Amino acid sequence: MNFEIILHAGLATGTILLFAGIGEIFAERAGILNLGVEGMMLLGAMAGFSISLTTQNVWLGLVVAILAGGILSLAHGLVTIHFQADQVVSGLSLTFLGTGLALVFGKGLTGQTPPLIPSFDIPGLAAIPFIGPVFFANHSLLVYVGYFFAPLAWYYINRTRPGMHLRAVGEKPSAADTMGVNVYRLRYFYVFVGGCLAGLAGATISLAVSPGWYSDQTTSGQGWIAIGLVIFAQWNPLKAALGGYLFGALRRGILDLQGPALLFGLANPLYINSNFSFFLKMTPYILTILALVLGSRAAIKKRLGAPAALGVPYIRGERGL
Amino acid sequence: MNLPFTITFEKRVADIPKWLPAATSIGSVIVAFIVSGVILKMIGGEPLRVAKFFYEATFGSWATFSDTIVKATPLIMVGLACAVAFKMKLWNIGAEGQFYIGAFAASLVVLIPMVSPDSPKVVVIGLMIIMGMLGGAIWGFFPGYLKARFQVNEIITTLMLNYIAVLWNNFWIFDRWSDAGFQMTPAFEKSAWLPRVTDYAREYGTFIDGGGGLANFMTSIGLERISGMTLHLGVAFGLVAAVVMWWIFDRSRWGYEIKLIGDNPKAARYAGLNITRNIVLVMMVSGALAGLAGMSEITGVVHRLQERISPGYGFTGIIVAWLAKLNPFAVIIVAILFGALIVAGREIQPSGLSQLLQGIILFMVISSDVLLRYKVRLVRAQAAVEAA
């Protein structure tokens, strides 16, 4: 049990949830619920891994991963924005589609070693005691990008003109429409942005944080956890980032519980019988549920909620939102 | 863009023709198959050969058809489980977990054991049905209660409970009931096996030997022998469940309440319905049906509790329910199609293909719904210009 290691790992794996969660926040703030995050992540992870392998260029792989997630999300955009289909069902089918595509195109990738996104220390900062090794040493470039990404996303949504339009489209599309904001175009755009970030999250797994291609085990439900995180974070990128890091750290901490023979002076049951680790592996999922319960209670209390038009297709001239 | 025509969408004013929903469903399945064929071609496969193989492996003979029905059996029940929840716009995507817990709870009857293995089949199987449904219902209760009490999004909770269910099962399979260190429990006693067609092969032999009218008839339809046919009683559970669900949806007070809450919860509350109780109840019924599917699978097919008893039945059930437009009888037909997909999918490479096909089918179905709400028209460019 070493806190430095746990926090370091938390930042690394939390970055995956950070990208995917903020991507989903963009889509949902524009009024489109996209449950296909898991599928988009998996496709991104596969595409990035595969391109990096075949071209031996990890940057190209990264770009393709981002685009793969984005392009897949456009299918969801088309069906929900133009055909006004149910966003839940469409998102589910996007998960199937993404997973299917990733598995079909990903055959034979297991065990390969493509070039990866570089990890490095930040000169100077890495030397600070405790802080340095946790935050600024031996992290992938993408983890450092994540540090800036969340505040920038927050600033963009809350303090810029396009961010204001994004919020308007998700809260009251008719108001935006009458003022000449193109609701459809913005919704497509932010669904695409969400898809790109999910693809990036996938590449964060397969090319950086836990490199490799393990078919559908690559993401192992993290896309769904990211969606839960969005609700928990009340659609705020900063809270989503913190939640992601916290989640990553908890997960690592729990895994580390298996190591020592003694825990707080008592015999560690996990050390004696490794099968108890099945219960440990449940914890991320139980934590997600608990986070949602707590989050929703807070939301009810503070009357904070989802974007008002979330999940509602916009049709010009119809009453309501 | 200078197309010779523009596509316009007109809202349908009149009632839609009755055949249209079915036609769009069938049409979207066909389109999905074509699209998948194109993708298969892209990655260097041979779509036509795969299609031929697909047919032969699923509907080609009575034996393979029996396999298809065996795979369709859990799908019928899981499809119904999803249908009842979706009818109330409850997005239970945890049928997979409810399936696993149903299987777990049913096997408790044999593994604890709750009754002596020498008990009559009726007793053992009957108790397993109750336990299986109870297990699934409990697994459906949690997300239902959280939704009703705290408005927690059921999509996430049911999904998380899927992972938890599999891990829960694994603990017992690996740790407590492992059969000589293998990742499975010992095989159940025969009293806990659902009757299969092949079990009667010795008694009734092959029809051809018996001679007479029956033999001629059986020969003429190509069903000369029944030995090896794994079709089991579980399919009857599915059919009975479908009839019960049809009655509930179409004839009962409760079905009316489910429909009303699903269509407009505010109106339901206004009409004095107890929405909280109905959310929990529907989630439990949904879970019970998925649990029954799990029970049917371990007693009818694998005859023990083990890892990976489901190749994703719970998720495929979502598509089955949606493609069937939540109609219990249509669920049966769609389940058979998807049963075939699973049978063929085991042998078709690459492995994700059947999942891909499922995703495309579902996309096509929901896209085609636009045809039910709008008339899509091609308007010639000239007319469009005049209008502008």
Next chain:
Amino acid sequence: MPETPFAVEMKDIVIRFPGVLANDHVNLTLKHGEIHALLGENGAGKSTLMNVLAGLYKQTSGSIKIFGEPVNFNSPKDAIAKGIGMVHQHFMLVPTQTVTENILLGLDEPRFFMNLAEYDQKILALQDQFGLRVDPTAKIWQLSVGEQQRVEILKTLYRGANILIMDEPTAVLAPQEIDELMNTMRSMVDQGKSIIFISHKLHEVTAVADRVTVLRKGKVTAEGHSMEGLTKRDLARLMVGRGVIFAVEKKPQEQGAVVLSVEDVEAENDKGVPALRKLSLAVHAGEILGIAAIAGNGQSELAEVITGLRPCTGSIKINGKEVANKPPIEAIKQGMAHVPEDRTGVGSAPNMTITENTIMKCYREDPIGNGWSIDFTTARQRARKLKDEYDILAPGVRTLARKLSGGNLQKVILAREISAQPQLMIAVQPTRGLDVGAIESIQTLLLAQREAGTAVLLISEEMEELLALSDRIAVISDGRIMGIVNADEADINEIGLMMTGTAVPSKSAEAAG
């Protein structure tokens, strides 16, 4: 007089929706610097025509000129660029954003980074120019309806609109606020703006308009007629197509025992702000008690606490049985019927048939409910009977509720509620948005309930409806009862004062007992 082009010239406008001809060769001209009333019943096609001028819809045929220049709008942006601004009937404001953000929405300036404080100042300056006061840093949901309307007007002025379209701007305002709005409109015209004022209220049109265009069923019945010499009676005939507006007749009648008694009820609205403060009232059998209040003063919440849809403190008794904070079924069991404010959102299930909608309250009992099952054959027969009795226009009882017009849907709801033979009826805005024919039949149905001895609580924002139907009128402001007056001796000005929160002590005492 020099020949200046019209500010707006709409010619031969045809607007066709699937199955509906909304506008049939409509002409409309707006002179520079005038207030032009566009008069017509609900559903006459006024808003549709103006949505075309605002760039939201496209006309099927016909031409539009702005200050003599032919225009072809493809989006609201095009219309805004030509100086057209529309104040919508249902406010087009983002509730979670500030006044300034709402005003800046859709503009090209600021480009990317926003310095809201700087724009707050600009908006304050604009407010001074036209006398429209509202705090630019406030969030929309914190504002009153009147303030929200000011934001809507400021939005158009900030964009430099010369031509303002105001779609039923008075519908949500109290009498005094209406006067204020009319002063604002006159001051805007003085500063060179031209205004199209949509309304179906004759006295407002005669009070403020220079010229009027009247629409009836999508056709023009009076084109740019000068207001001089036009009486309300003339306008009514042009609008409705017959000489007099039918006035329902209320027979004098004895009151019965108290059916509904509300005592010291307090409740919060959806935002957690107190909406009802120690409110008490009683409704007797055979009486219609009207509730007069400006939108958002607690009348919707009052209906919701009585019907069990909203938690509260205090006591609510129906026939002596306590129903406060009990589930809606308890009040229904005590013989309460409810015609809710929101017909489509609360009162009906859009994707269910007329039959299914008419059994919403009686499916539990004989003859519809039959043990665990429902007798749909009986239900259909009953629905057919109701359809004939209440004159519901629909292809059949299998028609889905969402395909019905507003008036017919309201009749389905009334048929369901009245057929339960209620002892208490809560009717909220029962005639809003309906055409004259439907209004008449629904008002007649409510009076018939009164004669049948039902206690009726009528919440309405139409003062004339309240005066015509009620025995007594309770005026509510900010969740408090300001006074209760007898309808036949009511003074509309006093009611107006009380609606804005001013106490009129002389009136409140005598009718309260």
